[in-house]
Amino acid sequence: MSDVLDRPATKPEFNSVGTRPVRPDGIDKVTGRAAFGADFVMPGQLHGRIKRSPFAHARILGIDTRKALALPGVKAVITGADFPDLADEMIEGGEAASSTRDMAFNVMARDKALYDGHAVAAVAAVSPAIAEAALDLIEVSYETLPHVIDVEAAMATDAPVLHAHLFTSGLETRPTLPSNIAARHQFVRGDVDAALAAAEVTVEARYTTKAVHQGYIEPHACVASMTADGQAQVWSSSQGHFMVRTYCAKVLQLEISDLRVTPAEIGGGFGGKTVVYLEPVALLLSRTAGAPVKMVMNRDEVFRATGPTSGGVIEVKLGASRDGKITAAEVTLKFQAGAFPGSPVGAACMTALACYDIADFRIVGWDVVTNSPKVAAYRAPGAPIAAFGVESAMDELARKLGMDPIDLRLKNGARDGVKASYGPTFQNIGFLETLEAAKAHPNYAVPLGPNQGRGVAAGFWFNVGGESTAAIHIGEDGSATVATANPDIGGSRASMALMAAETLGISVDKVRPVIPDTASIGYSMLTGGSRTTFAVGMAVVQAAEKVIVELKKRAAKIWDTTTENVAWKDGKAVCLDPAKTDTPPLTLKGLAGQSARTGGPISAEVSLNAQGAGPGFGVHVCDVEIDPETGHVKVLRYTAAQDVGRAIHPSYVEGQMQGGAAQGIGWALNEEYVFDAEGRMENAGFLDYRVPVASDLPMIDTVMIEVPNPRHPFGAKGVGEVPIVPPLAAVANAVRGAIGVRMCDLPLSPPKIRAAMDAKAG
Amino acid sequence: MSKIHVTATVNGDPAEFLTDPGTTLLDALRDELGLTGSKEGCGSGDCGACSMLLDGRLVCSCLVLAAEAEGRRIETIEGMAHGGELHPLQQKFLEHAALQCGFCTPGLLVAAKALLDAKPDPTEEETRYWLAGNLCRCTGYDKVIRAVLDAAAVLRQERRAA
Numbered sequence: 001m002s003d004v005l006d007r008p009a010t011k012p013e014f015n016s017v018g019t020r021p022v023r024p025d026g027i028d029k030v031t032g033r034a035a036f037g038a039d040f041v042m043p044g045q046l047h048g049r050i051k052r053s054p055f056a057h058a059r060i061l062g063i064d065t066r067k068a069l070a071l072p073g074v075k076a077v078i079t080g081a082d083f084p085d086l087a088d089e090m091i092e093g094g095e096a097a098s099s100t101r102d103m104a105f106n107v108m109a110r111d112k113a114l115y116d117g118h119a120v121a122a123v124a125a126v127s128p129a130i131a132e133a134a135l136d137l138i139e140v141s142y143e144t145l146p147h148v149i150d151v152e153a154a155m156a157t158d159a160p161v162l163h164a165h166l167f168t169s170g171l172e173t174r175p176t177l178p179s180n181i182a183a184r185h186q187f188v189r190g191d192v193d194a195a196l197a198a199a200e201v202t203v204e205a206r207y208t209t210k211a212v213h214q215g216y217i218e219p220h221a222c223v224a225s226m227t228a229d230g231q232a233q234v235w236s237s238s239q240g241h242f243m244v245r246t247y248c249a250k251v252l253q254l255e256i257s258d259l260r261v262t263p264a265e266i267g268g269g270f271g272g273k274t275v276v277y278l279e280p281v282a283l284l285l286s287r288t289a290g291a292p293v294k295m296v297m298n299r300d301e302v303f304r305a306t307g308p309t310s311g312g313v314i315e316v317k318l319g320a321s322r323d324g325k326i327t328a329a330e331v332t333l334k335f336q337a338g339a340f341p342g343s344p345v346g347a348a349c350m351t352a353l354a355c356y357d358i359a360d361f362r363i364v365g366w367d368v369v370t371n372s373p374k375v376a377a378y379r380a381p382g383a384p385i386a387a388f389g390v391e392s393a394m395d396e397l398a399r400k401l402g403m404d405p406i407d408l409r410l411k412n413g414a415r416d417g418v419k420a421s422y423g424p425t426f427q428n429i430g431f432l433e434t435l436e437a438a439k440a441h442p443n444y445a446v447p448l449g450p451n452q453g454r455g456v457a458a459g460f461w462f463n464v465g466g467e468s469t470a471a472i473h474i475g476e477d478g479s480a481t482v483a484t485a486n487p488d489i490g491g492s493r494a495s496m497a498l499m500a501a502e503t504l505g506i507s508v509d510k511v512r513p514v515i516p517d518t519a520s521i522g523y524s525m526l527t528g529g530s531r532t533t534f535a536v537g538m539a540v541v542q543a544a545e546k547v548i549v550e551l552k553k554r555a556a557k558i559w560d561t562t563t564e565n566v567a568w569k570d571g572k573a574v575c576l577d578p579a580k581t582d583t584p585p586l587t588l589k590g591l592a593g594q595s596a597r598t599g600g601p602i603s604a605e606v607s608l609n610a611q612g613a614g615p616g617f618g619v620h621v622c623d624v625e626i627d628p629e630t631g632h633v634k635v636l637r638y639t640a641a642q643d644v645g646r647a648i649h650p651s652y653v654e655g656q657m658q659g660g661a662a663q664g665i666g667w668a669l670n671e672e673y674v675f676d677a678e679g680r681m682e683n684a685g686f687l688d689y690r691v692p693v694a695s696d697l698p699m700i701d702t703v704m705i706e707v708p709n710p711r712h713p714f715g716a717k718g719v720g721e722v723p724i725v726p727p728l729a730a731v732a733n734a735v736r737g738a739i740g741v742r743m744c745d746l747p748l749s750p751p752k753i754r755a756a757m758d759a760k761a762g
Numbered sequence: 763m764s765k766i767h768v769t770a771t772v773n774g775d776p777a778e779f780l781t782d783p784g785t786t787l788l789d790a791l792r793d794e795l796g797l798t799g800s801k802e803g804c805g806s807g808d809c810g811a812c813s814m815l816l817d818g819r820l821v822c823s824c825l826v827l828a829a830e831a832e833g834r835r836i837e838t839i840e841g842m843a844h845g846g847e848l849h850p851l852q853q854k855f856l857e858h859a860a861l862q863c864g865f866c867t868p869g870l871l872v873a874a875k876a877l878l879d880a881k882p883d884p885t886e887e888e889t890r891y892w893l894a895g896n897l898c899r900c901t902g903y904d905k906v907i908r909a910v911l912d913a914a915a916v917l918r919q920e921r922r923a924a
Binding site for chain 2: 020022023025026027028029030031032033034035036038039129214215216217218219265266267268269270296298299489490491649651652654655656658659660661662663685686687691692693694695696697699700
């Protein structure tokens, strides 16, 4: 069941926006023709493979590649020593800034291997089998070191230190000793200690989550070709081919203009493909071997060496009055960053209390390096972890106050004019409407049976705008090509086509969206931060508007009148010249057909830096039933309500909401990185790292609330990330309702639930 | 290590290729025959992205050796549409927006076709269990299940009309 609730008085009439056409790339994707990362083949290509550390923490004493190089068919072997030395420089990515040096050291280890799976060498050979055989011939001497993976253990003063140069930032005084604590973040308003002391009701608990992987089904893959003069091309599946270009150029010290990156179709990313792993290695192998090199990860490598997001500790204390007004909140967040600094704990701090209007609070976040893969962005990075703690605590508070959990959130929810906990003042947000919609949904009134429980949780994500380029070319027949620079990860071609069609006033089937390579269109930030439909869509609309200006000029020329006397209406130029009232309108097709005579081809490219992304809020309601014998949790019903601004293609908006909810349910119930005593991942495969399958889930009901974003031509807000923020707590709160015990440690696996039920029974 | 010569029927057409004894059917079809519609998501039979029909039986082709295909009938995503005409499952996946990234889609379609070939009127629960071997990380399965059930209805109607 899907509903669209909006404010009828403000709903403009659209012809294309808000409709549900078949996506432009659909047939390729249902017939197997769409070419993903591993589907691309270059003539004469070699096959690259990576040798990885079997140790969680080890000094690399030496690497002997001679035997591997001597194997017939091997064309190149490289190690960290073959990469340029880099200064430490921060570069802005899609959702987080990264240190180029750390990125280079993650791509290929230098003096130390920092996690099980860390790349230590790579080989290119004439066949995958020979490349694989060559890996075994590379001899690496290690001195193993004590390792640490648990976040609080890594913070301890006696923990093994990963980086001798790492001194905690964000403290009042610079520490004298290096540690694994990369940074401390703090957000404070008012006097939280006094407010907590004065609160009539308080709740307090400590929550934990485990590292989880984005779990895209397509492993990382690329083909790279680089010549001795430094000219290079990459074909790869990523969330941003301009991102690949920037990072490869940095890691290998190349000229940006020497590097051309062509996007493959991308088989899922969820933030995990916002960094480079293979591309710089493939480029260097290609330059060394003198031939193109193809590299494809296997699933074991994806788990051990890419992603995941942080495991975390979330300590929450809330204070409220007896009538349910929250007066104080204290939140402490400790996040695993993996082998290099840069967990999403900063974003987690900023989002932790963003749903609520609280006078006094203190939020402290700790970014901690650990001997596990360097975390990558994962859908609303950090926010689900913080929300698990805060929204679980909200549920406890509602129980203690005897309030309906939605009513408690309505009483304290952020609304227009409220100064957000992270700084700005909210405008045009739809959180309260979203709460009301969840409350009004029939699912919220379904009676619960034995062993069943209902959980409510809310979630927030900023959404971003950013640098974006779009170009529109009008064909001689009046059809339009819309070129944008953002890989289409979940249907964005469809929304680009709809926005172009709406603006130009033509049918969406006359619009063909394409995604050209980095040499063929201006720069765009990657597909991430829920920014594409908002920011790139803005560029598309502005490009279409420029095209319309040009079309009006052409019509004016044909009609021998001024441009002011031409209007663009429903895809046609209309003559407003009072002296020429009988002039029939000129269609886009008619104008395009005469373009050679009126000034040449009609096209426009717009590059902008989009501002004003509207923040998004979601409210999820989850019903579960516990099997008292096994502790298994069955999700019976799931409802996701969200303020989407304006649904450009509603089916793909619903899809984002449903997919995010499913990922969050997996995070809550099943998914976790499991390490053995030596720090090796024990479940690096889909059999043991269990993502939700079709039989685990019910239909996921969606309610799209449309509170338009005035900064976007059609009111769009980012929608892709918000839906993964509420589910962790929504599920845990439902389990609390079903078994009467608060579960604070994810995942809520059957043995843990059985143990909690047994403990309660005494 | 000498190569093995394999002759098989692929999507109704004769096909032959040389393969190493250890090569999977998935790799042989992708690398030797250029049929890249079937995907490798895990290589261990856990994700279903490589689903094919082998003599009508649904298999993970990453778990089948190419040499085992000798003399057998293989159906892949590339054979699902007839000329320009999409199979009702493909059409319904498009109409229901039952794909986002599209990577798991070929495997899901092949597996769903095997279901509907065997069981023209599956319940939602039967469909969910049948497709439990096909991981999709984007959609949450909602629209996938709706598309399969809708396609089943279309196919039943076509059968009645025929």
